[in-house]
Amino acid sequence: MAEVQEKADSxxxxxxxxxxxxxxxxxTPMVDLAFLLLTFFMLTTTFSKPQTMEINMPVKEESPEDQMPxxxxxxLTIIVGENDKLFYYFGLGDPADNPEVLESDYSANGIRKVLLSPRVKSNDKMTVLVKAMETSRYKNMVDILDELKITETKKFALVDITDNDKTLVQQTLGQ
Known part of the structure; x- marks a missing residue:
């Protein structure tokens, strides 16, 4: 363990x-103890589990007439575009209604502010429709689902994008 060496008188x-x-x-004993403790704590530690978002899917309806209009x-329609762009408008996207399509981002002052606005939060029947373009990234879809979870949005639906939506986005980008 420890030894003491004496030097002879000159x-x-x-x-x-x-x-x-x-x-x-x-x-050596201290190093052994350190590795034993390290091994013990590594084997007894609970590693972080991956977090998943729970999505409740509706029961499949027999016919389209059974669905509530x-x-x-x-x-509120949110369109996830390419190059991390995000567009939204209020309504269903009927060209006859001529909805005002606005561009936003994923920041706290972007789409989160819209989702927390009184127009959305005060309406209990408000449903957020999320539509993703074919060129959008998976990360952007996860980001918008995270924003819906953060803002505690109860009613939302993942919907296929229509040609009307693509036209509205192209008109917004062309301005």
């Missing part, structure tokens, strides 16, 4: 000097 001169002692510590005044 024998020079008439004075007698005190013996110098040097200490040599064997570090959604009013345009109770709809």
């Amino acid at each position: 024998g020079k001169g008439g004075k007698k000097r005190a013996k110098k002692m040097s200490v040599h510590l064997d570090m 959604l009013k345009a005044s109770n709809a």
Whole structure:
């Protein structure tokens, strides 16, 4: 473990000097203990589990007539575009209604502010329709689902994008 080595007296001169002692510590037991503790804590630690978002899917209806129609005044449509772009408008996207399509982003001052606005939160029947373009990224879809979870949006639906939606986005980008 530890040993003490004495140095011999050099024998020079008439004075007698005190013996110098040097200490040599064997570090092997301490290293063994450190690795035992490290191994113990690694084996007993609970690693973080992947977090998943629970999505309740509706029961499949027998016919389209069984579905409840959604009013345009109770709809917010979010379109996930390419290059991390995000568009939204209130309504169902009927070109006759000429909805105002606005561009936004995934920040707290972007789509989150829209989802927390009084127009959306005060309407209990408000349903958010999320439509993704073919060129959008999977990460963007996850981001918008995260925003819906953060803002505690109860009613939302993942819907296929229509040609009307693509036209509205192209008109917005062309301005």
